[in-house]
Amino acid sequence: MATLTYVYADSTAVLGPLATQSEPHSYDLCEEHAHRLTAPRGWEVVRLATEFVPAPPSADDIEALADAVREASRARPGPSVPATRPGTVTPAPVTHRLPEPELGRRGHLRVLPGEAD
Numbered sequence: 001m002a003t004l005t006y007v008y009a010d011s012t013a014v015l016g017p018l019a020t021q022s023e024p025h026s027y028d029l030c031e032e033h034a035h036r037l038t039a040p041r042g043w044e045v046v047r048l049a050t051e052f053v054p055a056p057p058s059a060d061d062i063e064a065l066a067d068a069v070r071e072a073s074r075a076r077p078g079p080s081v082p083a084t085r086p087g088t089v090t091p092a093p094v095t096h097r098l099p100e101p102e103l104g105r106r107g108h109l110r111v112l113p114g115e116a117d
Helices: 031-036 059-074
Strands: 002-007 012-017 026-029 044-047 104-106 109-111
Touching: 002 031, 026 031
Parallel strands: 012 044
Antiparallel strands: 002 012, 002 026, 104 109
16 A cells, blocks of 8 residues: 655655555555554654555556466475364374483483493
């Protein structure tokens, strides 16, 4: 609904109509956030518009939507997940080993059973 642009050299935030091109230090805001915008202490907010009119759909919007649909249709399915009944929980696979019993401990060192070299 609106575009916010920061002018760091002047400590100014400029809030105006929705920009048609992307610019560095510019951010598009929804109507709610455009109305609630505040700036850091010592900064000035310049509001070029107080009523925010939605931009009409453009050919770029339709093309972006078509590209997103094409990309989603090309997505490869992930690993298959076995079907479960609703309300059931599939347990996680066991990925850890039980600790070996200690034969002795000295400070941070410990002796574990095993073959001697």
